[in-house]
Amino acid sequence: xxxxxxxxxxxxxxxxxxxxxxxxxxxxxxxxxxxxxxxxxxxxxxxxxxxxxxxxxxxxxxxxxxxxxxxxxxxxxxxxxxxxxxxxxxxxxxxxxxxxxxxxxxxxxxxxxxxxxxxxxxxxxxxxxxxxxxxxxxxxxxxxxxxxxxxxxxxxxxxxxxxxxxxxxxxxxxxxxxxxxxxxxxxxxxxxxxxxxxxxxxxxxxxxxxxxxxxxxxxxxxxxxxxxxxxxxxxxxxxxxxxxxxxxxxxxxxxxxxxxxxxxxxxxxxxxxxxxxxxxxxxxxxxxxxxxxxxxxxxxxxxxxxxxxxxxxxxxxxxxxxxxxxxxxxxxxxxxxxxxxxxxxxxxxxxxxxxxxxxxxxxxxxxxxxxxxxxxxxxxxxxxxxxxxxxxxxxxxxxxx
Amino acid sequence: xxxxxxxxxxxxxxxxxxxxxxxxxxxxxxxxxxxxxxxxxxxxxxxxxxxxxxxxxxxxxxxxxxxxxxxxxxxxxxxxxxxxxxxxxxxxxxxxxxxxxxxxxxxxxxxxxxxxxxxxxxxxxxxxxxxxxxxxxxxxxxxxxxxxxxxxxxxxxxxxxxxxxxxxxxxxxxxxxxxxxxxxxxxxxxxxxxxxxxxxxxxxxxxxxxxxxxxxxxxxxxxxxxxxxxxxxxxxxxxxxxxxxxxxxxxxxxxxxxxxxxxxxxxxxxxxxxxxxxxxxxxxxxxxxxxxxxxxxxxxxxxxxxxxxxxxxxxxxxxxxxxxxxxxxxxxxxxxxxxxxxxxxxxxxxxxxxxxxxxxxxxxxxxxxxxxxxxxxxxxxxxxxxxxxxxxxxxxxxxxx
Numbered sequence: 001x002x003x004x005x006x007x008x009x010x011x012x013x014x015x016x017x018x019x020x021x022x023x024x025x026x027x028x029x030x031x032x033x034x035x036x037x038x039x040x041x042x043x044x045x046x047x048x049x050x051x052x053x054x055x056x057x058x059x060x061x062x063x064x065x066x067x068x069x070x071x072x073x074x075x076x077x078x079x080x081x082x083x084x085x086x087x088x089x090x091x092x093x094x095x096x097x098x099x100x101x102x103x104x105x106x107x108x109x110x111x112x113x114x115x116x117x118x119x120x121x122x123x124x125x126x127x128x129x130x131x132x133x134x135x136x137x138x139x140x141x142x143x144x145x146x147x148x149x150x151x152x153x154x155x156x157x158x159x160x161x162x163x164x165x166x167x168x169x170x171x172x173x174x175x176x177x178x179x180x181x182x183x184x185x186x187x188x189x190x191x192x193x194x195x196x197x198x199x200x201x202x203x204x205x206x207x208x209x210x211x212x213x214x215x216x217x218x219x220x221x222x223x224x225x226x227x228x229x230x231x232x233x234x235x236x237x238x239x240x241x242x243x244x245x246x247x248x249x250x251x252x253x254x255x256x257x258x259x260x261x262x263x264x265x266x267x268x269x270x271x272x273x274x275x276x277x278x279x280x281x282x283x284x285x286x287x288x289x290x291x292x293x294x295x296x297x298x299x300x301x302x303x304x305x306x307x308x309x310x311x312x313x314x315x316x317x318x319x320x321x322x323x324x325x326x327x328x329x330x331x332x333x334x335x336x337x338x339x340x341x342x343x344x345x346x347x348x349x350x351x352x353x354x355x356x357x358x359x360x361x362x363x364x365x366x367x368x369x370x371x372x373x374x375x376x377x378x379x380x381x382x383x384x385x386x387x388x389x390x391x392x393x394x395x396x397x398x399x400x401x
Numbered sequence: 402x403x404x405x406x407x408x409x410x411x412x413x414x415x416x417x418x419x420x421x422x423x424x425x426x427x428x429x430x431x432x433x434x435x436x437x438x439x440x441x442x443x444x445x446x447x448x449x450x451x452x453x454x455x456x457x458x459x460x461x462x463x464x465x466x467x468x469x470x471x472x473x474x475x476x477x478x479x480x481x482x483x484x485x486x487x488x489x490x491x492x493x494x495x496x497x498x499x500x501x502x503x504x505x506x507x508x509x510x511x512x513x514x515x516x517x518x519x520x521x522x523x524x525x526x527x528x529x530x531x532x533x534x535x536x537x538x539x540x541x542x543x544x545x546x547x548x549x550x551x552x553x554x555x556x557x558x559x560x561x562x563x564x565x566x567x568x569x570x571x572x573x574x575x576x577x578x579x580x581x582x583x584x585x586x587x588x589x590x591x592x593x594x595x596x597x598x599x600x601x602x603x604x605x606x607x608x609x610x611x612x613x614x615x616x617x618x619x620x621x622x623x624x625x626x627x628x629x630x631x632x633x634x635x636x637x638x639x640x641x642x643x644x645x646x647x648x649x650x651x652x653x654x655x656x657x658x659x660x661x662x663x664x665x666x667x668x669x670x671x672x673x674x675x676x677x678x679x680x681x682x683x684x685x686x687x688x689x690x691x692x693x694x695x696x697x698x699x700x701x702x703x704x705x706x707x708x709x710x711x712x713x714x715x716x717x718x719x720x721x722x723x724x725x726x727x728x729x730x731x732x733x734x735x736x737x738x739x740x741x742x743x744x745x746x747x748x749x750x751x752x753x754x755x756x757x758x759x760x761x762x763x764x765x766x767x768x769x770x771x772x773x774x775x776x777x778x779x780x781x782x783x784x785x786x787x788x789x790x791x792x793x794x795x796x797x798x799x800x801x802x
């Protein structure tokens with residue numbers, strides 16, 4: 001039996017409030033042998049106060065050893081098994097530029113590339129054009145029309161753009177057209193079923209039009225497409241958990257991921273202080289709040305240990321504003337680890353605290369990877385966090401008599 | 402592969418003996434911040450002695466965050482996945498009054514209700530009649546006959562009774578007939594398949610008869626039925642684990658749950674001392690003993706922290722009698738937590754010890770939730786306890802060469 005079906009059976013009406021604070025890429029690594037992680041190094045008096053009344057643990061975003069992207073990382077935190085709910089690259093790119101993808105859409109990631117007069121690719125990234133040029137080229141492509149589908153072309157950055165094919169019965173089992181090496185023509189798109197063949201025909205028609213309108217624009221004189229993906233069918237958090245969820249995120253991709261699971265994406269400003277003010281203002285209107293904080297990840301990706309420590313301390317300073325609202329459950333976690341030592345996302349489990357008057361305290365007294373190891377949540381799949389939050393918020397009745 | 406199939410493959414003959422002592426609702430919570438749980442507060446010298454030679458952990462009855470009823474809680478302890486084996490409300494009620502439900506039976510929970518002359522319900526619980534009146538009314542209903550099925554009507558308490566429909570090919574996909582609000586007639590029973598339609602016809606015939614024989618008995622002048630359930634098909638513990646199991650329980654529901662998995666339910670008296678005496682007397686006749694102790698749960702449900710502590714201490718005092726019999730494996734655990742702070746079952750993991758000469762001790766030295774957190778069993782699904790018991794009792798051979 002699916003845990004979502006079980007939860008739907010057990011839901012009881014409640015006014016209780018849950019806050020899920022996601023510090024992106026929170027988990028880290030020590031740089032020196034015997035040293036501390038970024039989180040262990042940071043002075044976090046307010047998080048530590050929570051920890052002493054909370055239950056702690058380390059969440060595993062997907063499976064041991066698997067490094068998640070932002071999509072799977074967040075789906076897990078929202079309670080959706082990231083191995084069951086796959087979000088294609090095209091959809092993620094579209095979410096990332098805040099394009100409102102819908103159910104009749106297939107999205108693909110596009111790359112500008114350079115072809116020689118015989119059509120063979122000489123540079124798969126068109127010499128990494130400026131984003132300004134990317135925007136100009138997309139403007140040209142926006143003028144094209146194909147009979148197979150409605151078409152949207154949106155720039156992303158440098159050689160990258162997004163194309164959305166909109167129409168009825170469009171499938172997404174379509175191969176990438178990037179041959180992955182120079183000296184070859186872009187591949188023909190092919191669909192493995194009737195609906196996907198429709199999408200492939202639209203993709204080939206679009207590529208032909210692109211070659212025509214860009215023919216004098218070398219080095220950006222051709223396109224390849226990859227990551228064809230339909231908008232995934234996901235039951236909303238409202239339906240599944242009986243909550244009214246609001247997302248307080250700054251960056252488009254996280255807003256998009258929240259929208260994917262039915263959250264209302266509210267205008268939360270650009271800073272953590274503005275997000276906290278938004279939380280306070282909307283406190284009575286929703287009962288599940290997802291707050292996304294980006295800078296623990298971006299400083300980790302930059303390999304800047306000290307800056308990540310600083311970003312964690314800034315987050316800590318805002319915690320009293322959340323506690324002042326008297327939530328029934330406050331979770332602080334990350335969607336994955338981003339150790340500055342590795343300058344990238346990683347597979348390491350993510351430090352997590354769940355504060356609630358109904359939790360069983362575990363004598364952990366500081367927030368940090370090595371302390372959480374001894375916490376009452378143990379090491380657990382991230383997708384159980386929402387069920388645990390619902391339980392602690394007294395939103396789940398008894399299973400069986 | 403199903404773990405039961407695996408175990409059946411690996412079973413080796415053995416005379417070893419396993420005792421599963423279930424302190425119902427054992428797990429708890431501290432009442433004061435920084436305080437201890439009921440189990441941590443109780444003086445348990447004998448359990449602590451076991452713990453020092455045992456492996457400890459915290460069992461998760463169903464899934465993280467899910468609060469189990471007694472049915473799922475015990476099925477898990479007996480090694481059956483409670484999400485795979487669902488026991489309907491009607492069957493549990495029948496087990497609870499010690500009715501020997503069989504494979505041709507569909508059981509439903511009945512409620513006496515009050516209807517006005519036009520048949521509209523004015524009180525869904527018939528003013529909560531005395532149990533004596535419930536018994537009298539059931540006696541009247543026992544006189545009714547319907548052509549669709551053999552009929553058994555048994556009182557439970559106040560407005561509650563059980564009805565069992567016995568016959569061939571009776572299904573249980575039948576709706577509840579309680580409209581859940583006054584001012585409506587009882588709903589007609591309908592089945593969603595041919596077999597269930599047969600049961601629905603029997604239920605409607607029974608309701609019509611009930612209305613006739615009770616017509617002058619307001620406020621208990623009508624009935625509603627809910628929780629239609631067939632006797633679940635469960636392979637017995639004998640077949641699955643190769644054991645001869647005996648159940649030493651006092652309360653009917655736990656006897657019923659034990660019977661469901663093929664245990665022999667023996668007359669174990671009414672007190673823990675009598676249960677221990679029964680254990681001693683039957684020691685040579687069985688090799689798996691389930692002992693159920695109710696009072697850790699009932700005191701928790703009462704919200705009586707001190708009484709729960711006292712009940713744990715009384716249980717502790719009996720432990721030497723079990724140890725004196727030299728079991729090969731002794732497990733002490735609960736089917737769920739019942740923190741007196743919450744006055745109800747809860748989702749919190751359950752402190753568990755597994756004592757055996759073959760276990761790998763883990764340096765836990767006292768029995769309690771926060772100590773078990775550091776035990777060698779970690780946090781584990783309760784349904785793995787029986788496989789672990791069989792292993793420690795040397796009843797499982799090697800898997801693969």
